Amino acid sequence: MxxxxxxxxxxxxxxxxxxxxxISWGVLYYAFSVFITPMRKQxxxxxxxxTGALSAGLLxxxxxxxxxxxxxxxHGTRWLMTIGSCLAVGLVVAWSxxxxxxxxxxxxxxxxxxxxxxxxxxxxxxxxxxxxxxRDRALTILTFVAGLASVIFLPLTNWLVEVYGWxxxxxxxxxxxxVGTIPVHALLLRHRPADAGLLPDGDNHDQPDxxxxxxxxxxxxxxxxxxxxxxWITTGFVLAILAATAITVHLVPYLISRGxxxxxxxxxxxxxxxxxxxGRLIFTPLGSRWPRHxxxxxxxxxxxxxxxxxxxxxxxxxxxxxxxxxxxxxxAITPARAALVAERYGPDHYASxxxxxxxxxxxxKAIAPVGAGLIFSLGGYHLVFIVLLFIAGAAIIPxxxxxxxxxxxxxxxxxxxx
Numbered sequence: 001m002x003x004x005x006x007x008x009x010x011x012x013x014x015x016x017x018x019x020x021x022x023i024s025w026g027v028l029y030y031a032f033s034v035f036i037t038p039m040r041k042q043x044x045x046x047x048x049x050x051t052g053a054l055s056a057g058l059l060x061x062x063x064x065x066x067x068x069x070x071x072x073x074x075h076g077t078r079w080l081m082t083i084g085s086c087l088a089v090g091l092v093v094a095w096s097x098x099x100x101x102x103x104x105x106x107x108x109x110x111x112x113x114x115x116x117x118x119x120x121x122x123x124x125x126x127x128x129x130x131x132x133x134x135r136d137r138a139l140t141i142l143t144f145v146a147g148l149a150s151v152i153f154l155p156l157t158n159w160l161v162e163v164y165g166w167x168x169x170x171x172x173x174x175x176x177x178x179v180g181t182i183p184v185h186a187l188l189l190r191h192r193p194a195d196a197g198l199l200p201d202g203d204n205h206d207q208p209d210x211x212x213x214x215x216x217x218x219x220x221x222x223x224x225x226x227x228x229x230x231x232w233i234t235t236g237f238v239l240a241i242l243a244a245t246a247i248t249v250h251l252v253p254y255l256i257s258r259g260x261x262x263x264x265x266x267x268x269x270x271x272x273x274x275x276x277x278x279g280r281l282i283f284t285p286l287g288s289r290w291p292r293h294x295x296x297x298x299x300x301x302x303x304x305x306x307x308x309x310x311x312x313x314x315x316x317x318x319x320x321x322x323x324x325x326x327x328x329x330x331x332a333i334t335p336a337r338a339a340l341v342a343e344r345y346g347p348d349h350y351a352s353x354x355x356x357x358x359x360x361x362x363x364x365k366a367i368a369p370v371g372a373g374l375i376f377s378l379g380g381y382h383l384v385f386i387v388l389l390f391i392a393g394a395a396i397i398p399x400x401x402x403x404x405x406x407x408x409x410x411x412x413x414x415x416x417x418x
Contacts, residue, residue, distance in 0.1 A: 008202030009190070010130035014138045016188040017123045018145035020085070023180040024118045025146055026153030027173045028088055028111060034157040038166040045101055053108035055366050060112025061119075062362025068116045069125070069355025073221075073348070076191030077122045084117025085181040089174050096170035118181065120146075120334060121358050125351035128342040129192055132200040133288075135342060139335040140284040147280060147331060150273045200347075218346025224353045229344070232398040234357050237337050238364045239395035240300050243388045244330050245368035247307070248272065254381040255319065271323045276331025283332035287339050296336045297399050302329030304392040311385055337361075 036050050071080055091110045098104045123142060131138045160169035193200055224230050248269070255265035279302075286295045306326035309318055341354050375384045 009196060009198060010138070010193065010200070010202060013126055013130060013188065013190070014141050016184045017126060018142045020081075020118070020181040020184050021120065021123055021142060021146035022149050022152070023177055024085070024088070024115075025149035026156075027092065027177045028115055028119070030150045030153050031157040031173060034154065034161055035166050035170070038161055042166070043099065043101075045104075049101060050104075053105050056105055057108040057112035057115065058362055059366050060109050061115040062359045062366070064113055064116035065121055065355040065358040065362065066352075068122065069351035069353070069358075070221075072122050072125045072351035076189070077126055078185065078189035078191070080117050081122055081185040081189060082182060084114045085177065085185055088114035088118060089178040089182070092170055092174040092177060096167045096174070118185075120338075121354060122351065124338040124342075124354065126189070127338070128347040128350040130200060132347075134201045136285050136288045136335075136339060139338055140280055143280050143284070143331075143335045144277055147273070147277050218348035218350075221349045221352035221356075224345045224349070225356060229401065230353070230357075232401050233340065233344075234360050236296070236300070236395050236397070236399040237333070237357065238360050239391050239398075240303065240333055241361050242364040242368050242371075243303060243307075243392040243395065244326075244333065245365045246372040246384070246388055247303075247326065248330070249369040250372050250376075250381065250384060254385060257381045258314075260319075268319055268323055272327040272330060275324055275327025279328030279331035280335055282328065284335045284339065287336065287343075292336075292340050292343055293399050293401075296340060297396050299329045299332045299336055300392065300395045300399065302326065302332075304389060304396065307385060307389040307392055311382075311389065 032054055036047060039045060039050055040047060068080065087110065091107050091114060095104070095107050095111075098107060120143075124139070127135060127138045127142060157169060157173065160172050164172065190196060251269050251272070252262070252265040255268060256262055260268075279299075283295060283299055302325045306322045306324075306329065309325065310322040312318070313321065337357070338354070341357065342350050345353050372384050372388070375387055
């Protein structure tokens with residue numbers, strides 16, 4: 001609640017962004033896989049040619065993250081996310097009309113730009129600015145609701161394709177995207193609490209607890225990028241995302257190679273997304289109670305332990321334990337990264353700082369499937385998952401460096417050097 005018993009405007013932003021992130025992730029990312037088979041059958045393109053467009057879009061999104069972050073720090077997210085949603089709607093409609101591979105790739109290069117403007121990074125910047133003590137709670141709500149995107153939009157998109165065909169299905173998704181995101185971004189979003197005469201978390205100006213209401217320390221992006229701990233944080237998350245992405249892409253064929261049916265393998269892969277939701281509910285709030293770097297290390301350890309169980313424990317029990325642990329860790333990675341960066345470097349330049357990290361993470365996502373494929377060609381899926389086990393374990397080390405334990409004290413030191 002805010003002052004005088006009114007609901008703090010920041011919570012309205014959380015609810016609105018949770019809704020738009022759910023729709024944006026569902027339409028612009030998760031729905032893609034449903035269109036691969038019908039497009040391949042009708043247009044004659046290979047799976048590699050079709051999925052290559054998604055990779056191109058992700059690379060563009062990663063590259064655009066840095067200028068987008070600078071814009072958000074200076075001007076806020078309102079017009080960026082509104083224009084991004086409008087662009088996304090137009091491109092989804094254009095996707096429904098494509099008949100040439102080159103045009104398809106041009107559409108997805110544009111979708112990459114739209115993704116950089118409407119997905120998690122600008123939304124996290126809003127949370128970083130509007131919340132301080134309740135930031136974990138806000139991130140938990142946002143990522144939990146958005147985490148339902150695959151659960152909702154995969155079956156919805158599949159139904160639309162089966163009933164109306166893939167082109168009409170895309171037109172329907174474009175309508176959902178337009179109605180569900182553009183008005184919210186245009187009418188609801190605001191830059192900073194101070195612009196509305198408010199304080200972060202809805203604190204009162206006359207609150208006697210000065211520590212709760214004083215401004216949170218922040219440092220400029222150029223100082224953060226000179227901080228060696230930033231690069232250790234980046235290294236840890238890059239390794240974790242590299243392993244997680246490769247696992248999610250190759251889990252189904254790996255399970256099939258171990259003798260499980262394709263239906264069982266697909267079901268287990270789907271359960272990863274389900275168990276990601278309680279992972280966010282459990283791990284994200286712990287960051288406000290325990291040192292953030294220790295919680296993040298525990299998240300990465302879940303991935304490593306899950307892989308170890310998958311490799312050593314045969315049968316259904318081993319697979320189910322893997323799904324439980326990996327899903328919980330996988331779901332908590334994104335909010336942990338947002339909270340860790342905001343806690344260490346403050347809210348004022350969060351978007352610019354986080355955009356550099358996001359750029360590296362997008363690169364990791366793009367190369368992970370291909371890299372795992374190359375390892376597969378050398379020694380099969382058993383070798384692939386052994387390598388991923390060591391990568392997941394290596395991710396824990398840079399996050400546990402002593403410098404991360406200094407947390408807010410480091411922010412003050414860095415700010416003093418500016």
